[in-house]
Every structure is written in structure tokens, then in C-alpha cells.
Amino acid sequence: MSATRPLPQAIDETKPYWDAARAGKLLVQKCSSCGTYQFYPRSYCIACMSDKVSWVEASGKGMIYTFTINHRPANEYMKDKVPYAVAAIDLDEGVRLLANIVESDLKAIKCGARVQVVFEKVTDEITLPQFKLAGSALSQS
Amino acid sequence: MNDWETGRTMAAKPRVAIVGAAESDLGKTPGRTALQLQAQAARLAVMEAGLTFKDIDGVFAHTEGVFPSLLMTEYLGIKAKYADSTSAGGLSNCSHIVHAMGAIEAGLCSVALITYGSTQASDASRKLGGVADDPRSPRSQFVTPYGQMTPLGYYAMAAQRHMHQYGTRPEQLAEVAVSARKWAQLNPRAYRREPLTIEEVLSSPMIAEPLHVRDCCLVTDGGGALVVTSVDRSKSLKKKPVYVTGAAENQSHQFTPFAVKDWLDTGLAATAQRAMQMAGVTHKDIDVVQIYDHFTSGVIQALEELGFCKRGEGGAFVTGGHIAPGGTFPMNTSGGGLSYGHPGMFGIFLIIEAVRQLRGECGERQVKDAEIALCQGASVVFSGHTTLVLQRG
Numbered sequence: 024m025s026a027t028r029p030l031p032q033a034i035d036e037t038k039p040y041w042d043a044a045r046a047g048k049l050l051v052q053k054c055s056s057c058g059t060y061q062f063y064p065r066s067y068c069i070a071c072m073s074d075k076v077s078w079v080e081a082s083g084k085g086m087i088y089t090f091t092i093n094h095r096p097a098n099e100y101m102k103d104k105v106p107y108a109v110a111a112i113d114l115d116e117g118v119r120l121l122a123n124i125v126e127s128d129l130k131a132i133k134c135g136a137r138v139q140v141v142f143e144k145v146t147d148e149i150t151l152p153q154f155k156l157a158g159s160a161l162s163q164s
Numbered sequence: 165m166n167d168w169e170t171g172r173t174m175a176a177k178p179r180v181a182i183v184g185a186a187e188s189d190l191g192k193t194p195g196r197t198a199l200q201l202q203a204q205a206a207r208l209a210v211m212e213a214g215l216t217f218k219d220i221d222g223v224f225a226h227t228e229g230v231f232p233s234l235l236m237t238e239y240l241g242i243k244a245k246y247a248d249s250t251s252a253g254g255l256s257n258c259s260h261i262v263h264a265m266g267a268i269e270a271g272l273c274s275v276a277l278i279t280y281g282s283t284q285a286s287d288a289s290r291k292l293g294g295v296a297d298d299p300r301s302p303r304s305q306f307v308t309p310y311g312q313m314t315p316l317g318y319y320a321m322a323a324q325r326h327m328h329q330y331g332t333r334p335e336q337l338a339e340v341a342v343s344a345r346k347w348a349q350l351n352p353r354a355y356r357r358e359p360l361t362i363e364e365v366l367s368s369p370m371i372a373e374p375l376h377v378r379d380c381c382l383v384t385d386g387g388g389a390l391v392v393t394s395v396d397r398s399k400s401l402k403k404k405p406v407y408v409t410g411a412a413e414n415q416s417h418q419f420t421p422f423a424v425k426d427w428l429d430t431g432l433a434a435t436a437q438r439a440m441q442m443a444g445v446t447h448k449d450i451d452v453v454q455i456y457d458h459f460t461s462g463v464i465q466a467l468e469e470l471g472f473c474k475r476g477e478g479g480a481f482v483t484g485g486h487i488a489p490g491g492t493f494p495m496n497t498s499g500g501g502l503s504y505g506h507p508g509m510f511g512i513f514l515i516i517e518a519v520r521q522l523r524g525e526c527g528e529r530q531v532k533d534a535e536i537a538l539c540q541g542a543s544v545v546f547s548g549h550t551t552l553v554l555q556r557g
């Protein structure tokens with residue numbers, strides 16, 4: 024029996040993010056008062072404390088700030104996935120988040136490489152935003 | 165000279181001192197509990213100072229369980245007027261020094277006992293990350309699903325970035341581990357003392373690129389304790405005091421360092437500047453350094469952030485035996501977390517080794533005429549920093 028993947032449980036302030044991911048959209052928060060983008064989602068803007076934060080659809084484009092290739096799994100579920108890449112992605116909107124680099128040649132992953140969001144459906148409830156190298160010709164196998 | 169001429173802030177007179185420092189049994193201690201280990205170390209540290217538990221009125225404890233200060237007061241029969249269970253990763257006991265300093269100076273307690281204990285090795289409990297905690301937490305929502313090892317994955321990523329920007333090489337990381345092992349060979353208490361070569365580090369299994377098994381700290385059992393009191397009180401005690409002349413800490417995040425823009429400039433420098441300014445010292449005044457060596461790459465980065473070398477030059481700095489015994493930069497003289505031992509959190513052991521160096525108790529590994537030491541405590545995923553400057557009393 025394969026292990027189950029540790030999955031997020033949305034709360035009120037993150038529900039729009041996970042709902043959008045399920046619909047194939049990457050949302051980030053933008054403050055309506057001061058214009059600051061923030062990630063992860065919070066109940067208010069931590070730059071100016073305004074509670075007028077809105078959700079905007081991100082371009083889905085960004086750059087790999089840095090990454091690692093895991094040769095040991097972080098948990099039981101990831102055992103089948105090694106080696107796998109985890110990267111810190113800087114979205115063009117200016118926020119940083121973590122994701123796997125999927126559908127890409129692991130050897131081609133570099134700091135500074137351009138990436139594009141893709142969506143990995145895990146359950147009916149949860150779809151994870153993931154990234155692939157921009158222009159990557161690899162198809163998912 | 166006044167501070168206008170030197171450009172330095174005059175140091176404040178030291179007001180607190182470390183008067184007791186001890187470890188418990190180390191390595192593998194099957195059948196013992198973390199509580200037993202820290203209680204064992206506490207007894208040794210208090211006796212070393214020539215005190216009893218009745219003299220202790222401040223308790224600062226850090227373990228993995230809940231309410232550690234309460235547990236220590238109960239087990240040791242201490243009536244604490246001041247207690248602190250600050251739990252912020254590996255630096256916790258270093259921060260306890262900062263907090264004890266504040267409490268003693270404010271007159272809230274007079275003799276502080278700081279403890280730590282872990283049976284991580286015997287329990288086989290080091291968690292690689294991705295372990296289920298509250299699935300609603302920021303980590304569970306935005307990190308764990310991606311199989312990031314914590315803290316290892318983040319330090320691997322920082323190392324990758326360092327290599328990308330500065331051309332740092334795996335063999336330079338390996339040299340940190342090899343240097344630590346050479347110090348450990350001079351320390352009878354160190355857990356791993358067999359020879360280690362750069363080739364052996366590089367051929368050990370890869371965990372998360374670019375970090376191999378031998379780039380990572382050990383998993384051991386162990387406990388430690390420190391006794392801190394006022395400089396005035398320290399003068400009448402059994403051991404020669406070690407003054408805390410500089411102390412500074414900061415904290416910025418837990419498991420999601422998304423707001424830290426530069427993962428090679430993580431906030432450590434600010435604590436180093438504040439602590440050194442408080443102590444009235446510059447880099448050249450420091451005789452021995454204890455850096456939190458969770459990962460070899462972290463040492464290279466810390467040397468840069470602390471200002472012992474320029475940014476990007478850490479790889480070259482550790483090369484050629486510079487930080488090994490016989491080199492010109494004595495650091496991690498116990499063998500560090502990489503070879504002496506790493507029972508989950510290493511902070512207290514950095515301080516114990518610094519105290520022993522400043523007392524001249526280190527035998528073969530003694531740094532000659534060590535008068536001033538710097539300790540750097542690290543936390544979780546560069547989540548916080550503590551820098552201490554200690555001086556022979």
C-alpha cells in the first residue's frame with residue numbers, strides 16, 4: 024500500500040488560493056491599500072495592516088531563486104519520487120513560494136531559470152500549484 | 165581614546181558571568197531520558213560553580229516536550245523566581261543567555277540555570293520534515309506537500325545558491341567536515357574521531373544536493389547545562405568566571421522563509437554587529453569562534469555573515485586547513501555538531517566549549533591564550549540568530 028501524501032487543509036484565509044488551484048489558477052494576495060503582494064495568504068496586509076486585501080491571478084511565470092534535488096524522501100509518500108526537485112520560485116509579481124519542478128529534465132534545473140506554473144491534481148479537494156522549466160519540451164511520463 | 169576617535173562604541177562593563185558549564189553523558193545513551201541527561205548536566209554545572217540547587221532562582225530550559233522549565237524546577241526541586249522555556253530551535257540555549265542576562269540585570273533572579281537534553285539518537289527521532297503537524301499550519305499548507313526536508317532542504321538550497329553566485333565547490337564544503345573531524349580527534353569526548361577525508365565526504369550518500377550525509381551534523385544523545393550569575397557574585401565562586409560581554413539575538417520566521425529575499429544574508433550580521441559593539445571588540449580581537457555547524461555549507465555562510473571573510477569568499481576561507489587544528493583560524497574546537505555530537509539542538513554545546521577554551525581546560529585542543537570567544541547560534545531554517553561574545557574573567 025502506498026503512503027498518502029501530506030496535504031494542506033485550507034482555512035478561511037487560504038481557501039480562495041486552494042479553490043483557485045483546483046480550477047487551474049494561481050492566485051496571490053495584493054493589498055488594495057498599499058499595493059503590496061504577499062505570500063502566503065493572510066487575513067490582512069502585513070505591510071500596512073489594512074484588511075483590504077484582494078486576490079489577483081498571477082501570471083504563473085517566475086524564476087528559480089534556488090533549488091535542491093532530493094535523493095532521500097522527506098516522507099513515506101515521496102519515496103517513489105526520488106530524485107525530485109524542490110525549488111524556491113520568485114513569481115514575477117514579486118513573491119516567493121516553494122514548489123516542485125515537474126515535467127522537466129532535473130539536470131537542466133538552474134538558479135535563475137525561468138519557470139511556468141502547472142497544476143498537479145492530487146485529490147478531488149487538493150490541486151498543488153507546481154512549476155516546470157519554461158520551454159521545457161518534456162512531456163509528463 | 166574616546167569612541168569618536170576609534171569609531172567604536174565603548175564597551176559596557178560586563179555584568180553577568182558563566183560560572184558553571186557541563187555536559188551529560190554523550191553519544192548513545194540507551195535507556196536514559198532527555199530529562200535525566202539534562203538533570204545530570206545540571207548537577208555537574210552547579211557543583212562545578214560551588215553552588216547547590218537552593219542557590220538557583222532562575223531556570224531556563226529547552227527540550228522537545230511541553231513546559232520544560234516547569235519540568236526542570238520539579239525534578240531539581242528548584243523554586244524559580246524567573247523561568248523561560250524559549251524554544252526557537254538550535255539557538256535556544258544561546259538565547260537563554262541573552263534572556264538570563266536581562267533577568268539578572270533587572271534583578272528578577274540572581275543565579276540562572278540553563279539546561280538542554282535530548283535522546284534523539286536512541287529514540288531514532290530525527291525528523292526529516294514532511295511529518296504531519298497541524299495540516300492548517302503555514303508549513304503544512306505551503307511546504308510539506310512538496311517534500312521539502314526541514315531544515316536540511318533549505319540549507320541545501322542556500323548552498324546551491326552560494327555555488328551559483330560564487331562558484332563555491334563541494335570539496336570546499338567537505339573541508340569544513342574534515343576540519344571538524346581533526347578537532348574531534350583532539351577531544352576525548354567527541355563521538356566521531358576516526359579519520360575523515362574530503363573524498364570520503366564527497367562519496368558519502370547524497371541527501372539533498374549539494375549536501376551529502378557527511379556534510380550534515382551527527383545525530384546523538386546528550387544534555388548540557390550552564391550556570392549564569394552577576395559578575396559581582398561570580399568572583400566568590402569556585403570556577404574562574406567567563407564574562408558575557410556581548411549578546412544579541414533576532415528571529416524572523418518559523419518554517420517558511422519566503423519573506424527573506426537573500427538566503428545568503430539572513431540576519432546574522434546584525435546580531436554579530438550588535439554583540440561585538442556591546443563587547444567593544446572587533447574581529448581581530450576574537451581568539452576562538454564556535455559556529456553552529458548543522459551543515460558544512462552553513463559554516464561557510466556564517467563565516468561570511470559574521471564578517472570573518474567577505475561575502476562569497478567563505479569557500480576559499482575554509483580551504484587549505486585554515487580552520488583545522490594548526491590553521492590560523494581556530495573554530496569549532498570540540499569537533500562541533502559535525503563530529504563531537506549533535507543532540508538535536510547544539511546551542512548549549514557551543515557555549516560549553518567556548519567556556520572551556522577561555523578557562524584553558526581544553527588539553528590538546530586548547531587555543532593558546534584564548535581570551536575572547538564568539539559563539540553563533542542558528543535556528544531552524546535561518547529563522548533566527550544569536551551571537552554571544554565571551555571573555556575570560
Ligand SMILES: [Zn+2]
Nearest residue numbers: 054057068071
Ligand atoms: Zn498594505
